[in-house]
Amino acid sequence: xxLAAQIKCLASDALHALFPEAGLDASQITINLTxxxxxxxxxxxxxxxxxxLRMKPADLGDKLGNYLLEHSQLxxxxxxxxxxxxxxxxxxxxxxxxxxxxxxxxxxDAPKHDYRVMVEYSSPNTxxxxxxxxxxxxxxxxxxxxILKSQGRQVVMANLVNDRGIHICKxxxxxxxxxxxxxxxxxxxxxxxxxGDYYVRFNDAFKEEVNALxxxxxxxxxxxxxxxxxxxxxxxxxxxxxxxxxxRQLWATxxxxxYKGFDETYHRLGIxxxxxxxxxxxxxxxxxxxxxxxxxxxxxxxxxxxxWIDLSAEGLDQKLLLRGDGTSVYMTQDLGTARLKYDEYxxxxxxxxxxxxxxxxxxxxxxxxxxxxxxxADGIYHLSYGMVELPTxxxxxxxGTVVDADDMMDEMIRLAKEQTEAAGKTEGFSPAELHTLYExxxxxxxxxxxxRVEPKKKMIFDPRESIDLHGYTxxxxxxxxxxxxxxxxxxxxxxxxxxxxxxxxxxxxxLTDGEAGLLxxxxxxPALLAxxxxxxxxxxxxxxxxxxxxxxxxxxxxxxxxxAENEEKKSLRLMTIIMTAQVLRHSMNLxxxxxxxxx
RNA sequence: GGCCUCGUAGUUCAAUGGAUAGAAUAGGAGUUUCCUAAACUUUUGAUACAGGUUCGAUUCCUGUCGAGGCUACCA
Numbered sequence: 001x002x003l004a005a006q007i008k009c010l011a012s013d014a015l016h017a018l019f020p021e022a023g024l025d026a027s028q029i030t031i032n033l034t035x036x037x038x039x040x041x042x043x044x045x046x047x048x049x050x051x052x053l054r055m056k057p058a059d060l061g062d063k064l065g066n067y068l069l070e071h072s073q074l075x076x077x078x079x080x081x082x083x084x085x086x087x088x089x090x091x092x093x094x095x096x097x098x099x100x101x102x103x104x105x106x107x108x109d110a111p112k113h114d115y116r117v118m119v120e121y122s123s124p125n126t127x128x129x130x131x132x133x134x135x136x137x138x139x140x141x142x143x144x145x146x147i148l149k150s151q152g153r154q155v156v157m158a159n160l161v162n163d164r165g166i167h168i169c170k171x172x173x174x175x176x177x178x179x180x181x182x183x184x185x186x187x188x189x190x191x192x193x194x195x196g197d198y199y200v201r202f203n204d205a206f207k208e209e210v211n212a213l214x215x216x217x218x219x220x221x222x223x224x225x226x227x228x229x230x231x232x233x234x235x236x237x238x239x240x241x242x243x244x245x246x247x248r249q250l251w252a253t254x255x256x257x258x259y260k261g262f263d264e265t266y267h268r269l270g271i272x273x274x275x276x277x278x279x280x281x282x283x284x285x286x287x288x289x290x291x292x293x294x295x296x297x298x299x300x301x302x303x304x305x306x307x308w309i310d311l312s313a314e315g316l317d318q319k320l321l322l323r324g325d326g327t328s329v330y331m332t333q334d335l336g337t338a339r340l341k342y343d344e345y346x347x348x349x350x351x352x353x354x355x356x357x358x359x360x361x362x363x364x365x366x367x368x369x370x371x372x373x374x375x376x377a378d379g380i381y382h383l384s385y386g387m388v389e390l391p392t393x394x395x396x397x398x399x400g401t402v403v404d405a406d407d408m409m410d411e412m413i414r415l416a417k418e419q420t421e422a423a424g425k426t427e428g429f430s431p432a433e434l435h436t437l438y439e440x441x442x443x444x445x446x447x448x449x450x451x452r453v454e455p456k457k458k459m460i461f462d463p464r465e466s467i468d469l470h471g472y473t474x475x476x477x478x479x480x481x482x483x484x485x486x487x488x489x490x491x492x493x494x495x496x497x498x499x500x501x502x503x504x505x506x507x508x509x510x511l512t513d514g515e516a517g518l519l520x521x522x523x524x525x526p527a528l529l530a531x532x533x534x535x536x537x538x539x540x541x542x543x544x545x546x547x548x549x550x551x552x553x554x555x556x557x558x559x560x561x562x563x564a565e566n567e568e569k570k571s572l573r574l575m576t577i578i579m580t581a582q583v584l585r586h587s588m589n590l591x592x593x594x595x596x597x598x599x
Numbered sequence: 600g601g602c603c604u605c606g607u608a609g610u611u612c613a614a615u616g617g618a619u620a621g622a623a624u625a626g627g628a629g630u631u632u633c634c635u636a637a638a639c640u641u642u643u644g645a646u647a648c649a650g651g652u653u654c655g656a657u658u659c660c661u662g663u664c665g666a667g668g669c670u671a672c673c674a
């Protein structure tokens with residue numbers, strides 16, 4: 001049990017013992033970390049109880065504090081400051097804590113339990129390469145999956161590939177028109193980029209045709225409808241759904257190029273999946289669900305043959321589920337995929353990592369599933385995240401304003417190289433080691449940058465400013481880790497301690513503020529990790545690891561480990577920094593960030 | 600128009616209704632015969648506005664102003 005939880009229990013018992021008649025609500029007890037300007041480590045907020053007890057906060061604080069000191073060995077001192085009871089943890093708590101945990105690579109993990117959850121993330125379209133905004137999705141989904149695993153959930157990492165639809169046909173049409181048989185091999189261009197280029201090409205041609213039609217007197221709407229290239233794309237979509245062999249062949253070939261490109265990028269990003277779903281394989285199941293819904297009367301058909309659901313009773317609109325020509329829409333395949341996921345894995349929860357522009361879509365999906373009595377409905381959870389925008393607005397692949405993921409990784413690695421060389425830190429590394437190091441630093445900085453902001457919030461990235469490698473960054477954490485490893489490589493270290501070093505866990509020297517502060521920080525980790533899992537929020541881990549590294553750096557600055565005052569302090573500090581490095585690795589590992597031993 | 604997010608130092612981000620609103624960066628001033636100065640110490644600087652609820656509001660409620668998203672037979 002964590003300290004905060006222990007204190008809450010003790011406080012609850014104390015309040016009931018002191019004021020048995022008052023009927024106080026123990027859930028009102030809040031335990032905070034004591035602010036650094038006051039003496040103490042943990043603080044109990046007294047205000048919720050002063051009214052019911054009709055006592056002054058100072059009197060209540062003294063009474064509660066004295067009771068706690070008397071009835072528990074956990075505390076060494078207490079002090080009441082204007083409605084807050086500040087408690088100091090006894091030094092002798094820490095040797096036992098360290099001996100139990102300092103070398104425990106599972107510190108922070110929770111026991112396994114049978115709670116199955118799927119995290120669907122990445123879910124790319126196969127008409128364009130992965131860009132900077134998608135990277136936020138990829139890192140977020142990967143990190144959340146790992147965090148949930150650490151907390152004992154059975155996690156399936158899934159990728160739903162949007163491999164069919166009008167947007168794919170656009171790339172295909174443009175390639176047929178302008179490609180002259182170009183392939184990744186013949187051009188030397190990575191497959192996903194090659195296909196993406198034709199998607200852009202389609203939109204250029206489309207614009208030209210629209211302009212020509214408008215010059216001939218058409219209004220904009222009519223011109224967009226009549227543009228020949230758009231009609232060709234729509235015709236191709238119909239041929240695809242009809243199973244036309246030639247169309248399917250081209251589709252399979254071009255998607256194959258894209259998958260090969262994606263695999264390379266995923267590999268570099270350090271992410272992976274347990275299960276792939278393809279929209280082309282789930283949309284038929286979706287159509288079947290729609291047909292069933294039609295029969296049961298939940299859905300209805302309009303005169304033109306299109307199928308709808310009426311959600312006006314829920315305050316929403318009518319929503320299309322099948323087009324008049326019988327082809328499916330985005331929602332159709334989502335219904336199919338949702339049922340398939342549930343049937344295959346018997347999920348308690350199904351998390352969708354999708355940008356917040358689809359909040360409405362996800363709300364509707366869940367609602368439709370409920371109305372259709374699909375058992376998967378209740379487990380659907382939309383992990384909505386804000387989009388990464390440029391200072392000029394959204395990235396648009398149609399307009400070529402995207403920051404490409406592959407380019408961005410190259411740029412970050414280049415930056416890591418440049419700054420390592422500028423700092424003169426390349427000595428003692430082989431060229432191959434340096435290469436690995438630059439990649440570690442550059443990719444870590446990128447991941448951290450995208451994960452450190454609370455998912456819900458949108459973020460703005462200015463490509464003209466490079467991502468910093470100082471301050472609130474992964475580099476800062478990596479550096480703290482490398483410093484610890486450097487100490488641990490030294491030869492004049494004391495032997496690793498065992499319990500006999502600490503007579504009944506009593507210390508002969510009091511802990512300094514720096515020592516206690518670092519220990520308190522380490523003690524927080526399991527609770528913090530549990531919260532991150534509960535809230536699906538990796539940014540909490542970024543924040544935690546950064547402040548831990550900060551606490552270590554300050555500690556490092558005014559405490560010598562190798563030349564500590566005595567053997568007791570040496571052992572204590574050694575365990576403390578080993579545990580610090582351990583927790584930094586554990587937390588960053590969940591985010592897919594590696595920490596070098598030397599940098 | 601309707602619905603949903605979001606407005607915090609110059610900038611990028613924090614703060615389960617709790618103490619004097621924290622960091623980072625940028626700006627000012629310092630620290631290296633001693634375990635890695637990619638570090639440390641110190642300083643300047645912010646809750647869009649107006650009400651309300653509360654012992655206490657950045658947080659909850661109402662309104663105003665501002666930004667973004669959704670409201671497609673695109674995905």
